[in-house]
Amino acid sequence: MHTTPTLPARSVMLRALSERDSRFEGQFFFAVRTTGVFCRPTCRSRAPRPENVQFFPTAAEAYRAGFRPCRRCRPTEAATAIPPEIGKLRDALEAAPEQRWSDADLCAAGYDPSTVRRCFRRAYGVTFHAYRRSLRIGTALRTLQSGRGVLEAGLAAGYESASGFASAVRAIAGAPPGRARASMAQLASSQIDTPLGPMLALADDAGVRLLEFTDRRGLDRECREICRRLQARILPGENAPLRAARRALDRYFSTGAMPEIATAPIGSPFQLRVWSYLLNIPAGETRSYSQVAADLGIPRASRAVGRANGSNRIALLIPCHRVIASDGSLSGYSGGVSRKRWLLQLEQRAQQAHS
Ligand SMILES: [Zn+2]
Structure with missing residues (x-):
């Protein structure tokens, strides 16, 4: 089997699932070729034969490979808010x-x-x-x-x-x-529920590294890329930047204004330049790709600006949704254009209420 860098060794995972070792919850999912079902490491179902087992770093990947979630251990059940x-x-x-x-x-x-x-x-x-x-x-x-x-x-x-x-x-x-x-650097991962659906957040001590709607295509690939770049593992949990993000989003969705919190995006120098520009577009306003390019002193690079904007992995906190096409159309958004419209309307209403 093809193993990704974020999975433990196959022998380690086989032992973990035979022992139903809860330390591996969230570290991998396993699918059984003969039944077409995938499970958490601690599933109470009968242990499969090792030769029929296939491992995945995320439930989404097991899904895409054609397996269906086990009804017993419910491997896709999302984390929910805690009291x-x-x-x-x-x-x-x-x-x-x-x-x-x-x-x-x-x-x-x-x-x-x-x-x-x-x-x-x-x-x-x-x-x-x-x-x-x-x-x-x-x-x-x-x-x-x-x-x-x-x-x-x-x-x-x-x-x-x-x-x-x-x-x-x-x-x-x-x-x-x-x-x-x-x-073995650590990235804490947590789900943050918003009115537009659940988001996945990853953060280490430097700040928030990723914030995306959980239905974003390619999310698991992005997580793996961040792990690779930081030489880090993802562990479920909270840390100070994730708590700050949760508070900031609560406030944003109730007021339309986003408090400033520490983000630590990972990208090329050009991407970082575009993303730091985005941080300076006030809520309630938009810019076109060509305006951004002109402001950055590279007027012919609006396509490259568009690509950098689209590769932002820290949605909302780095407001890539505030960049639109020159003709005023919303253009694309990784979280879906309907979310982009909703966010811009939220911000515009908040601005109007203030003026
Ligand atoms: Zn199961």
Whole structure:
């Protein structure tokens, strides 16, 4: 089988699915050729014969390869919003990932352990403890990347021994921590629900790297490209830039004004130039491709500007929807022209309300 860089080794995945290892939730999906069905790694159905198994990094790819989602483990079920008190617990986990949370600890802090488990599974597709583990591993890998030793990184993240840390990293990354050092940057991924449909957001400490409607064609290819460029893995979860994006979108959809938050787009110097221009088009206004080209001092490059505009991966926050054709028609939009029209109308109404 053709493996993509974001999938763990086939032998690792085969073992994970035979053990129904919840640490691999969200890391891969597997399809069974004889039944035509695809599943999450933890599916309770009978284990398939290894020779019939095919792996995919995303449910969308399994779909496109002609498999249908299992009715038992519901591999396409989207993450949903989590209740505020669970959000508080998640923030506490992120603030101190080395802290242990037994059921007794949860009860003492006023949480019902079974609600916590259900909410984490529904929102992030992983168990509460798997979520905690991936945060701890994230902390440890950042410590490693800062140049400290394996033992120190493991201990800082709350592992009791270097070997416990090493086996946790190996299970997820397929490589021991020494080798994972260079290649295991973390991207947190989360779904953000909007009035125009759910969006997928990816962010690391530098800021938001991707924000796209989940029905965008080629979304999984874009995610893989970002992983490749950053040498990073995607883990379900939240971080400060994702929380900022969630708040910014809430505000945008209720007021038509987008608060400024940190974005960290990945692109060529030319693309970055076009995208930073877009950030300066005020809400409620539009520019044509040729105007953008002229303003950038490259009047003959409006086609290249159009292509750079269309390859923006951070929708809404970098407002590529504010660029239209010279004749005033909306031209294209990766999220669909009807969304583009809706967004421009939202912004124009907000402007009119203010003037
Ligand atoms: Zn299943």
